[in-house]
Amino acid sequence: MRLDRDPGSPEADQTYWEYKALERVGPLHFGMLPETAVAAMYEAGFVCGSFERLGDFGLLPQTRTRFRRAGRPMHQTDVDAFYIDAALTCVAVDAGTGPRVTFDGMELIGRPAMDLQRELIGYLERTDREIRLSPDGVISADDLGILTLPQQVGELDLSRAIFSRTHYWANTMFDTIPGAALYLR
Numbered sequence: 387m388r389l390d391r392d393p394g395s396p397e398a399d400q401t402y403w404e405y406k407a408l409e410r411v412g413p414l415h416f417g418m419l420p421e422t423a424v425a426a427m428y429e430a431g432f433v434c435g436s437f438e439r440l441g442d443f444g445l446l447p448q449t450r451t452r453f454r455r456a457g458r459p460m461h462q463t464d465v466d467a468f469y470i471d472a473a474l475t476c477v478a479v480d481a482g483t484g485p486r487v488t489f490d491g492m493e494l495i496g497r498p499a500m501d502l503q504r505e506l507i508g509y510l511e512r513t514d515r516e517i518r519l520s521p522d523g524v525i526s527a528d529d530l531g532i533l534t535l536p537q538q539v540g541e542l543d544l545s546r547a548i549f550s551r552t553h554y555w556a557n558t559m560f561d562t563i564p565g566a567a568l569y570l571r
Contacts, residue, residue, distance in 0.1 A: 401431065401455065401485040405494065407530045408551040411477040412485055414467060416551050418474045420451055423467050427453050435463060446471040458483070481546035482539035489532065494547045499536035502545040506534060528552070 403412030410416065413426040424434045432453040440448045449472070453465040464484040468476040479487055479495050487495045492505055503525055510517045510527055518526045526533035531551045536543040 403485040403487045405487050405489040405532070405549060407489065407532070411479070411487060411549045414465075414474060414477050416474050419472055420449060420467075420469055420474075423451060423474055427465070431456055432465065435460060440468075443470045455483075476548060476550040478548045479546055481537035481544035484546070487547065487549075489530070494532070494534065495545060496539075497545050499534070499543045499545045502534055506532075 401412075405411050408416065413430045414423055415426075418426070420437065424437075427434065433456050435452040435454050437451050438449065440450055442448060447470075449469045451467045451469075452463040453467065454460075454462045455464055458464070462483055464480050466478040467474055468478070479485060481496050484495055486493060490509070492502075492509060494502060503523070506525055506527075507517060515527055515529055518528065520526075524533060524535055531549055533548040533550070535546050535548065537546040538544075
């Protein structure tokens with residue numbers, strides 16, 4: 387169940403994306419270069435707010451680009467894209483302002499976090515997939531590359547998601563998700 391948005395609010399002018407497990411989130415394809423991601427996001431109506439180096443993942447450089455819808459305030463970030471060794475490995479979408487991302491008919495972003503958790507657990511059970519549940523209630527599925535988290539938006543806990551895939555240098559999805567993605571906002 388999705389929260390209804392006030393027609394006059396910035397959220398009413400939403401972008402809708404599809405998630406293809408382990409392949410892409412909207413226009414962002416895993417493995418793409420930062421420059422290609424910036425061009426793809428520009429075509430989708432987003433501008434790059436910043437590009438920054440976060441440090442190193444072992445010997446590999448780790449960077450991030452922050453995107454916002456064109457015309458939105460400069461301080462706002464709707465989507466964060468993370469790269470290791472210049473390849474897109476992780477995408478984090480803001481619960482309040484980011485695109486509404488769906489996967490297999492399930493809306494993953496911007497709905498009551500507990501509702502998504504229940505629906506996602508049911509989906510994972512029905513499709514005989516492994517469910518990972520952290521002590522703080524984070525639900526993830528490595529074989530789908532989805533990690534869901536609550537994000538406080540106003541007085542509500544809404545769902546946000548981090549999308550990722552493992553690589554030759556990573557054993558689990560958690561190995562590809564930078565700490566900065568887990569603690570946005």
